[in-house]
Amino acid sequence: MVLSIFKVLWNNLKQGPSTDPFPFGETFTPARLRGKVAVDPEACVGCGVCATVCAGNAIKHVERGDGSGKDFYVWHNTCTFCGLCQHYCPTDAIRLTNNWSTAHRNEDKYKMKEHEFVAYARCPQCDQAMPNMPHAMLDHIYGAPTEELEAIYKLCPECRRQKAAQQFGAQIHD
Amino acid sequence: MSIIDAIKSKAVRSPWLYRINAGSCNGCDVELATTALIPRYDVERLGCKYCGSPKHADIVLITGPVTSMVKEKVLRVYEEIPDPKVTVAVGVCPISGGVFRGSYSVPIMLDDIIPVDVNVPGCPPRPQAILEGVAMALDIWKTRI
Amino acid sequence: MLDMLSHSFHLLIFPGGLFALLLGLLLKGFDRKICARLQRRVGPPILQPFYDIIKLSQKETIIPDTANKAMFKFAPVFGFMGMMVAAMLIPVPGVWNGASGLGDMLMLLYLLPIPAIAFMLAGSASSSPYGAIGTSREMVLMFAYEIPLLVVLLTVALKAGGADGSEFSLAQVVAFQHENGSFGFNLSMLPAFIAFLCFIPGTMGVVPFDLPEAEPELLEGPLLEYSGPLLAMFNLMSALKLVVVMGLGVALFFPGTIPGGAVANLAWFIFKCFMLMLVSVTIVRTATGRLRTDQTFKFYLKYPSVLAYVSLGLTLLFK
Numbered sequence: 001m002v003l004s005i006f007k008v009l010w011n012n013l014k015q016g017p018s019t020d021p022f023p024f025g026e027t028f029t030p031a032r033l034r035g036k037v038a039v040d041p042e043a044c045v046g047c048g049v050c051a052t053v054c055a056g057n058a059i060k061h062v063e064r065g066d067g068s069g070k071d072f073y074v075w076h077n078t079c080t081f082c083g084l085c086q087h088y089c090p091t092d093a094i095r096l097t098n099n100w101s102t103a104h105r106n107e108d109k110y111k112m113k114e115h116e117f118v119a120y121a122r123c124p125q126c127d128q129a130m131p132n133m134p135h136a137m138l139d140h141i142y143g144a145p146t147e148e149l150e151a152i153y154k155l156c157p158e159c160r161r162q163k164a165a166q167q168f169g170a171q172i173h174d
Numbered sequence: 175m176s177i178i179d180a181i182k183s184k185a186v187r188s189p190w191l192y193r194i195n196a197g198s199c200n201g202c203d204v205e206l207a208t209t210a211l212i213p214r215y216d217v218e219r220l221g222c223k224y225c226g227s228p229k230h231a232d233i234v235l236i237t238g239p240v241t242s243m244v245k246e247k248v249l250r251v252y253e254e255i256p257d258p259k260v261t262v263a264v265g266v267c268p269i270s271g272g273v274f275r276g277s278y279s280v281p282i283m284l285d286d287i288i289p290v291d292v293n294v295p296g297c298p299p300r301p302q303a304i305l306e307g308v309a310m311a312l313d314i315w316k317t318r319i
Numbered sequence: 320m321l322d323m324l325s326h327s328f329h330l331l332i333f334p335g336g337l338f339a340l341l342l343g344l345l346l347k348g349f350d351r352k353i354c355a356r357l358q359r360r361v362g363p364p365i366l367q368p369f370y371d372i373i374k375l376s377q378k379e380t381i382i383p384d385t386a387n388k389a390m391f392k393f394a395p396v397f398g399f400m401g402m403m404v405a406a407m408l409i410p411v412p413g414v415w416n417g418a419s420g421l422g423d424m425l426m427l428l429y430l431l432p433i434p435a436i437a438f439m440l441a442g443s444a445s446s447s448p449y450g451a452i453g454t455s456r457e458m459v460l461m462f463a464y465e466i467p468l469l470v471v472l473l474t475v476a477l478k479a480g481g482a483d484g485s486e487f488s489l490a491q492v493v494a495f496q497h498e499n500g501s502f503g504f505n506l507s508m509l510p511a512f513i514a515f516l517c518f519i520p521g522t523m524g525v526v527p528f529d530l531p532e533a534e535p536e537l538l539e540g541p542l543l544e545y546s547g548p549l550l551a552m553f554n555l556m557s558a559l560k561l562v563v564v565m566g567l568g569v570a571l572f573f574p575g576t577i578p579g580g581a582v583a584n585l586a587w588f589i590f591k592c593f594m595l596m597l598v599s600v601t602i603v604r605t606a607t608g609r610l611r612t613d614q615t616f617k618f619y620l621k622y623p624s625v626l627a628y629v630s631l632g633l634t635l636l637f638k
Contacts, residue, residue: 080297226538
């Protein structure tokens with residue numbers, strides 16, 4: 001009983017060290033490890049739900065003065081890797097990569113951020129700026145989009161209302 | 175002369191670690207213990223050793239969001255560490271306040287009161303990230319000794 | 320004059336001083352490396368204790384305001400010098416048979432507690448509560464492990480004295496064993512040897528009995544307030560102590576020599592010291608956890624003391 005520890009020690013000695021070679025060599029990274037946040041500006045709709053749910057207040061959306069879009073900031077130095085943003089993002093635009101390498105000098109403290117520009121879409125009819133509506137979002141809401149939807153989803157709310165009214169009027173006419 | 179310098183430069187290979195818990199939730203402290211105790215990470219390879227006394231330390235690892243109650247104590251312990259020393263902030267809390275930023279009891283960040291050299295953000299950071307931070311601190315320690 | 324020269328050579332170069340320091344630090348490096356391997360770690364480089372000493376000697380020294388400054392600086396020097404003298408008395412069988420007329424076991428018995436006394440001085444001079452607790456624990460521990468050591472030395476002295484009387488000179492003890500076989504292989508000396516093995520971790524302050532330093536609870540106790548060169552001196556002292564205790568063990572129980580001259584015997588001595596350290600320090604400290612103060616005291620009174628007395632009785636019986 002008491003001597004079983006010596007068996008453990010002997011086995012340890014036989015098996016050799018199990019140390020990762022890390023700072024001098026490669027290490028392993030699980031595929032689903034929650035690490036640094038990455039943003040895909042193409043897929044972002046700028047809804048801001050990520051900034052609302054963010055536990056560490058790491059995400060910030062800033063409207064550009066000229067109305068061309070939003071600046072999307074993520075400060076890694078206050079991100080807790082909780083994954084709430086990824087969970088709530090409607091279009092999977094924000095996601096946690098498995099990049100855990102976060103150590104940096106203190107001079108770079110405020111450079112440890114992700115900065116993306118989320119451009120607004122333009123209405124093809126009236127050239128009005130409006131939040132981007134990626135196809136992924138459409139799939140998310142309506143499943144497989146119909147032809148009718150494909151026709152109007154790129155329009156601004158105003159033009160869409162007009163278009164819908166015209167269609168409705170045409171139906172009454174018939 | 176050069177032999178003496180060569181011997182002196184070997185001091186780089188013996189950085190002793192000391193950790194200060196500045197109001198941490200213990201998550202980062204567990205990860206620090208991991209780097210020391212779990213064979214997979216084994217920080218002793220780098221010549222590091224966790225020591226119990228600030229007087230023996232060379233690299234100080236600070237965790238936690240420096241609450242107003244603990245601030246004076248952190249400063250006092252920090253002053254007890256003999257020069258030359260390197261400071262590493264572990265976890266998001268000492269770096270930015272993390273989830274506690276804006277709280278009534280977390281008025282400052284760590285680098286407002288102490289010269290910080292290396293930051294290892296994360297909540298908690300991965301043990302490998304801590305090792306990376308310690309390796310980075312070693313590069314700074316090389317220039318100070 | 321010549322006597323003076325040879326004594327200073329033995330004190331400063333071999334076997335005390337330089338040789339003992341290098342050997343002690345090397346043994347400590349091997350100790351840490353093997354401990355790491357037993358835990359499936361890579362561990363520090365073998366020369367790590369040397370790097371530590373080099374680093375510590377370049378650091379700033381901080382002396383607490385409330386400390387007794389003279390005593391605070393004196394304690395490590397006192398312990399270091401005591402161990403230097405003790406290392407001088409250790410015979411290296413086949414190379415140097417000990418200072419005849421100078422070194423005997425009673426002298427070593429007085430010199431061996433000096434590191435413990437230095438720790439006590441350091442702990443009480445540093446005016447730290449941890450140091451104070453460390454000091455009181457060191458005292459308890461010292462009383463516990465000195466009893467078996469005394470009885471073991473007495474047994475060896477009686478055994479080496481032959482049919483009548485006793486022999487306290489280490490050189491004579493080694494010479495006696497060269498003629499009549501090592502005590503380590505003698506059945507009536509076996510309990511004494513086991514008692515000596517139990518004594519080693521206590522005096523070296525390693526894990527099952529590291530009460531005064533107890534890193535997780537006492538934060539290295541008496542050493543808490545020390546920094547820089549003074550701490551380096553304490554490290555050197557414990558390296559010297561390692562050599563003294565291992566050398567004493569080799570001299571008392573396994574002073575056999577091998578053919579091949581002084582160099583081969585020196586290597587043989589180092590190998591024996593290493594094996595003794597492996598058995599009584601490295602494996603013990605890897606395999607066990609710390610005992611409480613009262614448990615330690617009871618352990619030393621129960622097992623090593625009784626074993627040593629058994630050996631003493633057997634020796635007296637078959638004299």
